[in-house]
Amino acid sequence: MQPIIIVHGGAGDIPESRINGKLEGVKEAVRVGYKILSSGGSALDSVEAAVVSMENDEYFNAGYGSVLNVRGEVEMEASIMCGKNLDVGAVTLIRDFKHPISIAHKVLTDSPHSLLGGEGAKIFALDKGFETVPPESLISENAKHALESSKNEFGRTEIGIKGDVGTVGAVAIDSNGHIAVATSTGGMSGKAVGRIGDTPQIGSGTYADDQVGGVSTTGHGESILKCCVAHSIIKYMGGGKDASTATTLAIQEMTKRLNNTAGAITLSKSGDVGVYFSSNRMAWAYVKNNKIYYGIDHDQTLVTDLNEK
């Protein structure tokens, strides 16, 4: 089957000044992920690589550039799921590793467990050969500014601190028809120490099932997890809705019930694409037929050649 990859770079009140950086970042991420798919690689390796690309990029709230908790520290989380057998790897409360998604992938392949947190995740990562980095090396100037703003705004909106949104995610189908999904985040600016959001929770931030499709979500984590948004989209598709309708319905229901915003990217098992966000903006991109389709505003679809930079 024709492989496909779609990514998002986070939903929220993205300021004008960050639009270009995010669009370049999501295009780069799908290029990296598609290269693996087009050379016969697995969906799992493809989504990991796409997310690693965004974890490296300070324009996204994941890995380097993650937002800071109330104590000014980075605490990251990530999850990855394999649609073939529903295998899951996830980590949370990660402070001093560069690529949480790669540790999550290793949990998927090497641990009898699905989700490891804090000290235990660190023990596992060190045992598997991952190297720590100084926590402060993950902190960007933008994240420091965002924390300062969040100290004024947190509690009033709980989300949408300008410039600091941007959970990242990727959904891919490889040439064997296997689906994988990866999601990674620094969470919410000014969050409490130890706050765990929707990203590592399967069915909220991430879901993949070869029999149905794959979903990665972004937005107000506490609302996403209360509605199990990723699993809701999967259930809509399982009941016969196409990817776009399923994605739109689940996000709209969450926003209507809980008055907070989110977004999601979806692939059905046959390769239909779903992109929807109730937030003001969400950066997204996908590759199909050697073209990159991408956008960040509502009702916006831009197109460029896969190989054009």
Added chain:
Amino acid sequence: MQPIIIVHGGAGDIPESRINGKLEGVKEAVRVGYKILSSGGSALDSVEAAVVSMENDEYFNAGYGSVLNVRGEVEMEASIMCGKNLDVGAVTLIRDFKHPISIAHKVLTDSPHSLLGGEGAKIFALDKGFETVPPESLISENAKHALESSKNEFGRTEIGIKGDVGTVGAVAIDSNGHIAVATSTGGMSGKAVGRIGDTPQIGSGTYADDQVGGVSTTGHGESILKCCVAHSIIKYMGGGKDASTATTLAIQEMTKRLNNTAGAITLSKSGDVGVYFSSNRMAWAYVKNNKIYYGIDHDQTLVTDLNEK
């Protein structure tokens, strides 16, 4: 409306020697929870109290008597959800508090977040006036024996270490028709440090929605979270299935797909009861019309008066 409470005391290979203790424990838990409901208390307070009763009881794998991780330590987790507004409180990687479910309830009422883990959960709990206990005071003799056995058996079955299963949970509807669900566990004997299971993950261990019903699950955590079992049951009920059929279908699907066992207790918004387990045994009890219905083996329903001890 007529209030109802149902509890479970964990699914798995429960040995004969533990049956009586578990049955007495689930009966006591529904008495405690029903007392609150019948005097006009809320479903949230009722499920918390029922779970606290089982957290105190060494016959259950939650609070005192929790199973031990590979390092011989207790690491507990719990979640509680309010069906009226989908509010969630959950904690994980708790080592030195007696009642994780009470901290989870406080997260629900007092935190802008839904799930707190490890150090952050401890900071929150201390700030809210919860007192620590020495970690070793939570360790029962039975848990030590279970760890010894798990060292031989872990990796082969990943579950069903005799005598140490027993996540606990409660689902209640109060006289105002509001639904709440609480689940609490010590996890899996011999688990890795930092392992987080299905219990604090909303849609896996716990789900409550006044518009549909409530579910608490127990069993092989990694399988439950891969299938979002609680949310799957809710979706079946939302689609028109009764509580019993919905519960049976979701557990059977999980067991068929992942070859591991689990159980769940369910109430529909109209008060229909669902109890199903693919494990060998699951202790459960519910109160309806001043009678306690309870059991632990397949196709077993015992009855006693509410006030008979």
